[in-house]
Amino acid sequence: MPGLYRQVIMEQVLFQHNRPGRAVTFTEYCGEGGFDALKKALKELSPNDVQQLVIDANLRGRGGAGFPTGKKWSFVPRDLPGPRWLICNCDEMEPGTYKDRVLLEANPWSLVEGIILACYAIGVSHAFIFIRRGYETAAGNVRRAIAEAKGAGLIGDNILGSGFSCDIDLHVSAGRYICGEETALMNALEGKRANPRSKPPFPAVKGLWGGPTVVNNVETLANIPYIIANGPAWFKGLAKIPEAAGTKLFCISGHVQNTVCMELPLGMPLGDIIDGPCGGMLPGKRFKACIPGGASTPFFTEEHRGVPMDFDTVAKAGSRLGTGGIIVFDEETCLVGATLNLVKFYARESCGWCTPCREGLPFVVDVLARLEAGKGETEDIDILREHVKYLNLAFCALAPGAMGPVEGLLRLFEEEIREHIIKRRCPFSRGNN
Numbered sequence: 001m002p003g004l005y006r007q008v009i010m011e012q013v014l015f016q017h018n019r020p021g022r023a024v025t026f027t028e029y030c031g032e033g034g035f036d037a038l039k040k041a042l043k044e045l046s047p048n049d050v051q052q053l054v055i056d057a058n059l060r061g062r063g064g065a066g067f068p069t070g071k072k073w074s075f076v077p078r079d080l081p082g083p084r085w086l087i088c089n090c091d092e093m094e095p096g097t098y099k100d101r102v103l104l105e106a107n108p109w110s111l112v113e114g115i116i117l118a119c120y121a122i123g124v125s126h127a128f129i130f131i132r133r134g135y136e137t138a139a140g141n142v143r144r145a146i147a148e149a150k151g152a153g154l155i156g157d158n159i160l161g162s163g164f165s166c167d168i169d170l171h172v173s174a175g176r177y178i179c180g181e182e183t184a185l186m187n188a189l190e191g192k193r194a195n196p197r198s199k200p201p202f203p204a205v206k207g208l209w210g211g212p213t214v215v216n217n218v219e220t221l222a223n224i225p226y227i228i229a230n231g232p233a234w235f236k237g238l239a240k241i242p243e244a245a246g247t248k249l250f251c252i253s254g255h256v257q258n259t260v261c262m263e264l265p266l267g268m269p270l271g272d273i274i275d276g277p278c279g280g281m282l283p284g285k286r287f288k289a290c291i292p293g294g295a296s297t298p299f300f301t302e303e304h305r306g307v308p309m310d311f312d313t314v315a316k317a318g319s320r321l322g323t324g325g326i327i328v329f330d331e332e333t334c335l336v337g338a339t340l341n342l343v344k345f346y347a348r349e350s351c352g353w354c355t356p357c358r359e360g361l362p363f364v365v366d367v368l369a370r371l372e373a374g375k376g377e378t379e380d381i382d383i384l385r386e387h388v389k390y391l392n393l394a395f396c397a398l399a400p401g402a403m404g405p406v407e408g409l410l411r412l413f414e415e416e417i418r419e420h421i422i423k424r425r426c427p428f429s430r431g432n433n
Ligand SMILES: Cc1cc2nc3c(=O)[nH]c(=O)nc-3n(C[C@H](O)[C@H](O)[C@H](O)COP(=O)(O)O)c2cc1C
Pocket: 060, 061, 062, 063, 064, 065, 066, 067, 069, 072, 089, 090, 091, 092, 093, 094, 177, 178, 179, 180, 181, 182, 183, 215, 216, 217, 218, 220, 221, 396, 397, 398
């Protein structure tokens, strides 16, 4: 697929400054148009103009839910006294998702510039980057970038003589998956136990230390400079289908030839991603299924290979684009076992705050483990179905997310579960066929 590769390379936005094996420097970034968007905004655009450009560009949050970014910013009341905050979410602990790490290891500058632009639009004078402890290289790059940008007058008091002042702090988190949930993250940042908070009030009105707060993902914020520099029409034109806008960082793992993080146009069909940039399946292997958007999303199968990878199209087809973390499984994979593996992660990461999740996820793990070992009963299928519904009642999105793959397993691979029950063993275990 050499043609596809050429096309992909032409459409790089977030990865356009990348250097092999090292991060792009401040001088290189500036030499390639870096910080021009900030200079333009501070000179020519009002905060409302910046927000409107982001709304018109139809940028949707890249942290998992795909919420429209400009709309989220517009919920922040402009007339409340006291400070308001912006938090960049770089907790990134969902299995199969590693795009924010790859982005920051290559280029911390677009994020720094995007944060200052977002703060200008929302009227924030202090932003935090919340990063997980394991991301040492990325954190080091961001720390150096903040210091250099401060030295160049791009962060701090009276930025570029505009009268606008803004600071950025890097917070290295102790880390848990639940710290990525935006309200748990705010508790963690305040030094409290990372339990989610009830909503409402929503963070845009009452968030960090009780002040209006916007939480955005790394990739979301890193897109802002390019939207301001090139305009909404250009941004929309990057996508493969009219209802989508921009590119997406897809990180691929599993049984493909190339397990890499790639920047691709939104709306590219799933099959083209797997067969093109991923180099197809491992030699001699056939595609069975994939998790299309991070570990909390329901499976896609062969019949979904034509689905354009965008938020609404993937949702219409029964899953979620989520974080863009695609995990590919070949025909020899036991999907009962794969689902068990995923739910074990969520059961371990439950913060324990509410009963359905604290008690329900370990129970689901037990049922799946029984089924995988060939010790399950037909009733277990209904028990799992009930728990998909039951765990939707949990306090935050961790538990429904945990049940995403279970729901997909029941809908698409019920026969495979039944085979385990009838044969009294896993049909995929070595020596069992
Ligand atoms: C359990 C859980 C973990 C999450 N982890 C992350 C994360 O690591 N990074 C992230 O950006 N969003 C994560 N989210 C989503 C955030 O709560 C929030 O929606 C997101 O940071 C908003 O950014 P966006 O609008 O730019 O997508 C998580 C949500 C849940 C429920």
